[in-house]
Amino acid sequence: MGAACSIRCELNQFWPETSYLDGDGRWTRAKILGNLERKIEQASRIASTLTDQTTIERLRGWVEQLRQGLRQRSATHRTHEEIKARARELWEQNGCPASRHLEFWLQAESEIKARERQA
Known part of the structure; x- marks a missing residue:
């Protein structure tokens, strides 16, 4: 194994591409966010075809929850990538x-979080 590969393997151990497992295999953040966006679009289309106000309001509430989740996941992803x-x-x-990856991760995390609090 070459030095470059060794360094990449070492870095990936501490800073891996975060993935989520599903019954079908690996799902990356991009797939999860794309899935949320599709659910929002689908719920919005369904809401536009309904006439029952209670159902419409419930569906709109669910769409808003999905949008908030999407915004939160996107912000978390950006912060993680910055760190x-x-x-x-x-x-x-x-x-x-x-063997000093954790030290640098914690320092970076501290810097990024401090900058976010000041903003």
């Missing part, structure tokens, strides 16, 4: 030392 990029930057700036 991941900053941790890698710190790791590289420090000469790519072995």
Whole structure:
């Protein structure tokens, strides 16, 4: 195994592409977010064809919950990716030392969270 592969394997252990498992196999965040977007569109189409106000209101409430979940997941994903990029930057700036990934991750996380609180 070459040095580049070794480094990639080491990084992936600490900063993996987050995936979700489903009965059909691996689902990435992009697939989950796409699925949420399709559910929102479908519920909106169904709501436009209904006449019962109670059902319409319930469906609209569900659509809003889906939209909030989508916004929250998207924000979480962006934050995770920012932390991941900053941790890698710190790791590289420090000469790519072995066994200090957690230190750089926690430092990056602290920096990103502090910046978010100030905004």
